[in-house]
Amino acid sequence: AQKVTQAQTEISVVEKEDVTLDCVYETRDTTYYLFWYKQPPSGELVFLIRRNSFDEQNEISGRYSWNFQKSTSSFNFTITASQVVDSAVYFCALKEEGGSEKLVFGKGTKLTVNP
Amino acid sequence: NAGVTQTPKFQVLKTGQSMTLQCAQDMNHEYMSWYRQDPGMGLRLIHYSVGAGITDQGEVPNGYNVSRSTTEDFPLRLLSAAPSQTSVYFCASSHSLGRYEQYFGPGTRLTVT
Numbered sequence: 116a117q118k119v120t121q122a123q124t125e126i127s128v129v130e131k132e133d134v135t136l137d138c139v140y141e142t143r144d145t146t147y148y149l150f151w152y153k154q155p156p157s158g159e160l161v162f163l164i165r166r167n168s169f170d171e172q173n174e175i176s177g178r179y180s181w182n183f184q185k186s187t188s189s190f191n192f193t194i195t196a197s198q199v200v201d202s203a204v205y206f207c208a209l210k211e212e213g214g215s216e217k218l219v220f221g222k223g224t225k226l227t228v229n230p
Numbered sequence: 231n232a233g234v235t236q237t238p239k240f241q242v243l244k245t246g247q248s249m250t251l252q253c254a255q256d257m258n259h260e261y262m263s264w265y266r267q268d269p270g271m272g273l274r275l276i277h278y279s280v281g282a283g284i285t286d287q288g289e290v291p292n293g294y295n296v297s298r299s300t301t302e303d304f305p306l307r308l309l310s311a312a313p314s315q316t317s318v319y320f321c322a323s324s325h326s327l328g329r330y331e332q333y334f335g336p337g338t339r340l341t342v343t
Contacts, residue, residue: 124270148329160320160334167329206272210328216280217288218263218328222272 117142119209121221136192136224138207146212149190155203197228236321236335243311243342251306251338253321261324262304266317311342
C-alpha cells in the first residue's frame with residue numbers, strides 16, 4: 116500500500132538559515148505523482164509542486180527547491196534563506212497511477228522560522 | 231470561479247446528532263475527496279469520488295457517508311456524531327483523477343461534545 120513518511124515532526128530555525136524537509140514514500144507502482152503542500156497558520160492548504168515519477172529533474176522556484184530521488188524513494192524540499200513567512204506546516208503527498216485512486220498525505224512537518 | 235466551497239465553517243454538535251458537511255466545486259473536476267485533519271495525524275482521507283455516482287472509502291471511513299449525485303457536489307454525512315469526530319474537515323477537488331493539484335476548500339471546524 117502507498118505510504119508517505121515525514122519523519123521530522125517539527126523543525127525550528129533562525130531566519131536566513133537553509134532548511135530541508137524530508138519526505139520518503141512507498142509505492143509498488145512505477146507511475147506515480149508526488150506533491151508538496153503548505154499550510155500556513157491561517158489554515159488554508161496551498162499547492163507548491165507536483166512531480167511525476169518519470170521526471171527526476173530537480174526543481175527550483177525562487178528560494179524553494181525540490182530534490183526527487185527514485186533510488187531512495189525521497190522527495191525532499193529545501194528552503195534557502197528561510198523567512199518568518201515560511202513558518203507553516205508542510206505536507207508531502209503521493210498519488211499512484213494504478214490501483215487505488217487515493218491521494219495519501221504524510222503527517223506533515225511544522226516549520227517555525229524565528230526572527 | 232468560486233473554486234471549492236465548504237459550509238458551514240464552524241459547527242458544534244452533540245453526541246448522537248447527525249449532520250451534513252457541504253462541499254461544492256465549479257471547476258468541473260471529476261475527482262473529489264474529503265479529509266480530516268487532527269493534530270499530529272496529518273490529512274487522512276475519509277472518502278473520495280472519481281465521478282458522479284462513484285464513491286469509495288479512504289483510510290478512515292467509519293462513521294461517515296458520502297454520495298455524488300452531480301459533478302459539482304460531494305456532501306459528507308455524519309450519521310451519529312461522536313467526540314472522536316471532532317476535527318477540521320477539508321474537501322478537495324482535482325481533475326485527471328487526482329493526478330494534478332488538489333484544490334482545497336477553506337475547511338470546516340467541527341466540535342462534538
